[in-house]
Amino acid sequence: MSEEQDKDKELLGKQKDDSVKAESSTAEKAEAAASQALDPEKGSSASVPGQPDQQEAKAAGDERILPESGEAHEQSVVSEQPAANPEREAKLKAAAEARAARAELKVSAATPSQQQSDAPAEEGSSPAVNPEREAKMKAAAEARAARAAAKAAAEGGEPAAAPGDAVGSDPEREAKQKAAAEARAARAAAKAASEAAEAPAEPKPPSPKQPQLDETVELVRSLISEQAVEEAYINELNDHMPIIVVGRDHWQATANLLRTHDRLQYGYLRNVSGIDFETHMEVVYHLVSIETKRELAVKLRADREAPSVPSATPVWATANWNEREIYDLLGVDFPGHPDMRRIMMPDEWVGHPLRKDYEPLDPEV
Amino acid sequence: MIRTEELLLNVGPQHPSTHGVFRIIVKLDGEVIKEAIPVMGYLHRGTEKLAENLNYTQIIPYTDRMDYVSAMTSNYVLCHAVETLMGLEIPERADFMRLIVMELQRVASHLVWWGTYLLDIGAMSPFLYAFRDREIIIDLFNELCGARLTYNYMRVGGVKWDAPEGWIDKVREFIPYMETKLVEYDNLVSGNEIFLARIKNVGQYDAQTAIDYGLSGANLRCTGVDWDLRKVKPYSLYNRFEFDVPLGKRGDCFDRYLIRLEEIRQSLRILKQAVEQFPSSGDTMGKVPRVIRPPAGEVYVSIESPRGEIGCHIVSKGKAEPYRLKFRRPSFVNLQILPKLLVGETMTNLITILGGIDIVVGEVDC
């Protein structure tokens, strides 16, 4: 039963953002599918309607067990040799076709049936199951994004401009958005009254770093673009560290400005972190100025499908290996990076281990 | 006609001087390095991924194993991050204990560095002298928390074990002993002609390069940049004590060497003051809920470990486990400058420069 338990865990893990009802129902469904899937190993996938992509993806990765689902054109796609390159091509092809196929399905219809087909696909796979997982990961991401978009539409727009932002039941996001809204309200009031920014009548006293934040935002907005800074707020817990969220398209210019402008002079990049929020990826740059000892954190958001953030290596050389690590472990691409290679994992590794939906090669691990 | 080729040499992963499993692919022209490509990840254990399934107290032993030469500071950075996120207050005695063990750890770590650096350079004896002195510190830690290398000593809200009876006196006795030993070491090594010839003007860089590459610790201060997190952003009780931050001038390996030896001296100074001001009673743990569940939010804190700035970035969703835990490891960031420094150097200087950066591969790979 361990296999089923593993499957259940994986399935449950994938649906972290779902509501509880969906979880329990799909868990039951998954169990049913699992018990169904155990005996007729690969053939069971045929029992699940409309999942040609799953079989294909599974078959692509499954070189040891012959695909029993007799679909000629898929098998021809999968002309398998254990050599890496043809396998990779097959993987990519399978993944592309999987995506195309899935794009046709409705979100709600796809979600429950997906999990069922996940079950047989998973347990039928051999350890070299990367292409299948790639396909799965992409599918899961898409499903989630679609769900999130649906929720965002339902909840009625947030002031936040970043895509994939609104995932409701997230206290962190709510706190941030509150702070962001506060900051915006403050700035709006200040602009309207053409005074320096003062906190509106709220129980919280103004943060001591608020002027620094405002100055930074002003400079960026005026010198780069109005849309450069998407959000700006203070993180009170972290010793009032100012945080700005910058749009990807303006990041290169903003980075240069942050480093070179004499009111800013954030010359020391301390840390680059990548975070996998399941709806989007985030890259955080923690900066500090050696001269003025001021700190700043800059966040960039990227969507989960093909996350890409312009590299900051031309501006701060520290970013070089940090971005490589984020690429390696989270899959965020940094165009403009001089040497985008894996750094911790072996060069031929497939998958990005730190992602939330990463499947380790060995399910026992 | 004579045709010369570039020699591709693999330094490591098994090599006596790479300080762990760490590999540098070196392209040589005779003895001169044309290009050096570090390859790491041999010791990658997925600490950050594992942390997403563990609660904060369970992650503390993992931090021990990251920078195993200086485990107390790694423990502290995690506990400090969680405490900052939760807004906890630490009782004074616990804070003193933390500070004392961190400074003792700094001395021990620099001793290890000194001994192994000289071993790389070829002198065999200082290694044993350094370890003899470090043994005293390790014995103190053993008495305190039961372990010699991976202490698992700090907890969110305080420390786990109180100082046993007589422990503070032993620390008090250690300080003058170590000071005399430092004088001995200076006499033995710092004036040695061969040593100076090996180290001076090797691996030199200027302050702007150091800031660009995000170097920290002695690697940054050797160029003259006054940036020590204990002074710039004091944490724990450091603002109560007087100490100097040694700065270098030239930015070469010799300056780093002198700075680290001087840091030992300054740590002893802090220890002397801490031991005198040590509160005679107090709690070792603050008011901490049984299950540590920090509020949702994120935090980045960093402290000064013997290697540089070690930081901890926690993204929490209000659960007992972190949503994302990222460590900013000083050895990882400091190592970035290695390929740049090595171009044009000889093989021998590779070892000298690599030793001078003071890396611990457990930290590089995390």
Added chain:
Amino acid sequence: MGSWLDETLTWGNTLIFALWGIILLVLVLGFVTYAIYFERKVIGWMQLRIGPNRVGPLGLLQTVADITKLLIKEDTIPRKADRVLFILAPALAYVPAFGVLAVIPYTNELYFADINVGLLYYVALSGITTIAIVLGGWASNNKYALLGGMRSAAQMISYEVPLVISVVGVIMVSGTMNLRSIGEQQGDWFWQWNFLPQIIGFVVFIIAAVSELNRTPFDLPEAESELVAGYHVEYSGFRFAFFMLTEYVYVYAIAALTTVLFLGGWHAPLAFLDFVPGIIWFLLKFAFIVFFLFWLRATMPRIRIDQLMGMGWKVLLPLAILNVFITAVYLELFIKG
């Protein structure tokens, strides 16, 4: 001893020569065994530890155990190594080491060969060992070994010249290259030994000799922490034992040579102590030099290859030449005239 050398060569004489040779070999091997033991002990004491003390009483059988281990190891030859050269290198390294022992006089009566060009013979043969080291480095098919071998060649050339020239002063003062005569001509008081009048030559000789031996601080060819054992990285078992043997036999040879050339050989330091047999004085001085080499190893860091060569050509060679010049001037003004 010398009388036998003057007789005609008969089978009996040949047998006696061979026997004495074997006795010397056994003695030298015994020396090597206990030199290794004492090195480990002395360096251990200097590093505040004890050194070997388990195997046998006081650890005296430690080297025996080590040699036994080396002998019973598997004889591995890397696949792509040059087999002939790989096998030849250790033997080629060892034979000259033993060969140079022939010219060393222990007392006025106890010597093996009384060659008039003894010193030259010594220097010439010790060069062959360097060829063997380079050979071993090349034949191992290993880049580290190659680097070690190349370094060794560079080092040897840089230090052979100052070594020989530093001894020229002694030759000029003694008027002969015959080691027995050089030893004999040094007086019975320690200020009459060659190390004081030829102090510059002595210093240069000591430095160059340590470099010839490939010992710390000049042990670059086998720099452990950089080249992971350098030229003998691929050698294991008995072949490695040969290289180690070579090194220690050379320690013996250099210590003996220094004693004879500069420290008065078998003469007592103070004339009234000459009731003690000369061989005892020889052994005491010899032991002191060996101890000094161990002491250096425990204390000094390693020098870099370019600094080594720089020092050899730019410092030691001019000093050695200066020594020759001063000796010549002295001889001209005070001895001849």
